[in-house]
Amino acid sequence: MTTRIVELRRGILKKNDELAAGLRASYAAARVMVLNLVSSPGTGKTAFLEWTLTELRKRGVRVAALVGDLETDNDARRLASSGAPVRQINTHGICHLDAEMIGKHLDGWELGALDYLFIENVGNLVCPSSYDLGEAIRVVLLSVTEGEDKPLKYPTMFNSADAAVITKMDLAVPCGFDRWAALKNINEIRPGIQIFETSVKSGVGLDEWLGYLEEKRKGRG
């Protein structure tokens, strides 16, 4: 009997990474911009996305959404009220979306007929950070009711994001939200990240957000 070391040097999530690379190539071929929205449960991802889908559709922009939850199709029904095509992904206990789930749920959709595809991830600031969905932009959302130190508590998610959205700004004063502390904490973890301070109730910050979406899609060439 002999023992030996075998070098493997292999990504543990290689299967997901390969599937995500395939998705990324198909998004690029179809010229659809894909965004992955991540946050804690209760941040207001669905309300924010509902508003975004509705406004983009009013402007004649072609949008669709995939929404992940452990159970129920409540969010898909809410988002469908925008008029956009929406599909629910139920993970039945799994704490994140992965590339395989995305691929399966895109089946039959004509990606070339879309300008944007939004993926609302499962509400969780930990696990979704490890799973590439082939997205062009990862957006992390944080509400004023959650505490300004969320970025410090969940550095991986904030560090892997391309844009940050603060939601429920209309509640900032009653909640005693320390805006400067929140902005500083986000910047400590992800220096230079673009931050949008928004409220779908008051409308603040939403023009900037739509401007960002447009700029990103144009900039892609």
Place this chain on the structure above:
Amino acid sequence: MHELSIVTSVVESVTESLAAYPGARVLEVRLRVGALASVVRESLEFCYGIAAEGTALEGSRLVVNVLPVVMHCEKCGKDVELEGVQSFRCPLCGEPCFDLRQGRELEIDSIEIEDGKEAA
């Protein structure tokens, strides 16, 4: 939270590699995990026993090597190791760092196996 799915992927991946070593018994599996990989070492170790049960990896050890975050500091012009993950500033000059060079790894580094029979 997703450590069980991570170690399940490890077991599947190592099992595939074992096809090249018939009859081999796995003694140890070594992982390289970045400090920003969102997984907890203790939780990986705990889940590993469950995931390995009933496979060729049952009874083997899981060794998790945690890698610190390394950023490239533009001002200093070199790679710098961060002491933690609470501030992405250069520990030498204090400037914010944008370019991550190490810290998100989630890899199987190597395995130690005992051959089933003497190699021919």
